[in-house]
Amino acid sequence: MGVRSIVRKEVVEHLGSRRFPLLFALILLSGLATAYFGVQSVAQTGVKETEQEIAFLRLLSGATGSPLPSFVYFVGLFGPIIGIALSFDSINREIASGSMLKMLSNPIRRDNVIVGKIAAGLLVILLLISCATSLVVGFTMLIAGFGPGIEGAFRIIYFVFASFLYIGFWFGIGLLFSIIFRRTTTSALACISLWVFFTIFVYWIIDIIAIEVAGLRYYFPSPPLAAYVQYLEIREALSRISPLTLYAEAASALLNPEIRSLSIFYYYAENLPTPQPLSLDLSIALAWPSFSALIAAFTVILTLNIITFMRAEIRPAWA
């Protein structure tokens, strides 16, 4: 009963807040714009009837030559902001206002509170991303005049699930910082710093590490192929430390059946016919390493939240 009451209250608060429509508009408008320009681009080249399903999925994954980045790109960029915005002040604001103490002074266990908050936040994220994706898909179908088949629909559902895990991970980061830091401004700044780090700085650092490990610097300006391949492999492996890379790999593999490898190297014999698009199960198998890494990150961060909250000394700001 305790968890259910907290989930209900939290969902009402999230949906009634000013943040929710703003976040929803952010993701929806970027999706609609992507779809519009994608369809314009596809219309110029034309689409055969047999290729409509793949063409439709390309509109979402961004392989259309459109001037705008893809819907996947926008979810990858704005997803962390959505997750963080829903959680960065979730605990410390309640401690500061006294409502946390008041809630805990009722006959509920402390884990009910954190589990309720996590469940409500994830429910809202699922609602937000599935509604936004549905609207974008519907809008794309309307202006393109064709839509995905059954397999394409399942690919979109898997993509929604990957997006949910990715945004859920950032929601967990925000929640964790709201437990650790007493001030909401500090937790917001810490979240944004981490987001900037994993979106921009981590790739610079990885690049430097890869250059140094592969010894590329010593061969400048024309390194041998072996050193360059080593550099690319190291960079690719290390970049998977960022949730953005994991999400981009999983989402691209799921939405684009023409992607046959997530590695930067893709070998095929010259004399063989052009490779066919992958079936759904093969795409899932391809995305699985990144997908499972996302699940692991998501689970670890939520577990950390529960442990940290259970150990935290809940004291009012005035005491």
Added chain:
Amino acid sequence: MSERDVVIKAVNLTKKYGDFVAVKNLNLKVYEGEFFCLLGPNGAGKTTTFLMLLGLTRPTSGSAWVCGYNVITHPIEVRKRVGFVPEAPGLYDDLTARENLAFTANLNNIPRGVRERKIEELLEKVGLLKWADEKVGKFSRGMKQRLAIADALVKDPKVLILDEPTAGVDPAGSEEILSLLKTLTRDEGITVLMSSHLLHHVEKYSDRIAIMNRGEIVRVGSVGSLTKGENVIELELVEVNEDLVSRIRELHDVKSVERRGNKIVIVADEDIRKEVLEAMSGDLKKVLGMKFIPSLERVYARYVGEDAGGS
């Protein structure tokens, strides 16, 4: 009172945060239906004591029982029976008064049918029925405090613990809140344990008081026992004559009488302002003023000393 009537009992309760001792060997008994007040400056350990009694923070050593349940081993049982009002009311501004109470009722597993009726009753009791469907964000501080008390009463508690319930509330609002609490102890037998720094309010409403300083209870007792011999009356006259001083000195309960220029300073066991005026009879025209220095203030200042400024 018998041992059976004790609803709150703390034995050597201690809480340390690293090297800092927030509460040190606190021993306390609060009896059923009592209006008990903890007085002390900021950082005296009042809130920490409340948190320990609610089972919200674990004591470093010692034990406490509320309504017969150990706060360490049975915190949920304790919280079923204790309503808590934190210093910041802890209400959700985006929810209405009714929704706030409904949330607390849900946390206490109160059935839907009972819940609606109870919420109506409580809102009526605290005088907020008219604003039941207004968002709490629009409420004044006093209204929020009254709603917080209604919120704490949702579970039909045997004990109410209130942390500075009148902080930030205007004098009229404070009177309303305290008289509401007094009614609860008198009519419903609810035990009230609260902290406050409004000495004149505490003196007026409390049955017993404990003065806390630096984590320790330095004095505990009824208002009468604590203030005995601490009532000071300062009488300012046009001129002071020895005959009047002698007459006042002979009054019952007078401990000392001192002449200070055109003033007479009387220290008495009780508040004897009426008797002093009667003793003056024909000299009333000579009175320029009479000042009563609240006795609890003197006791508090003595025990809390230089820390009193922070209260």
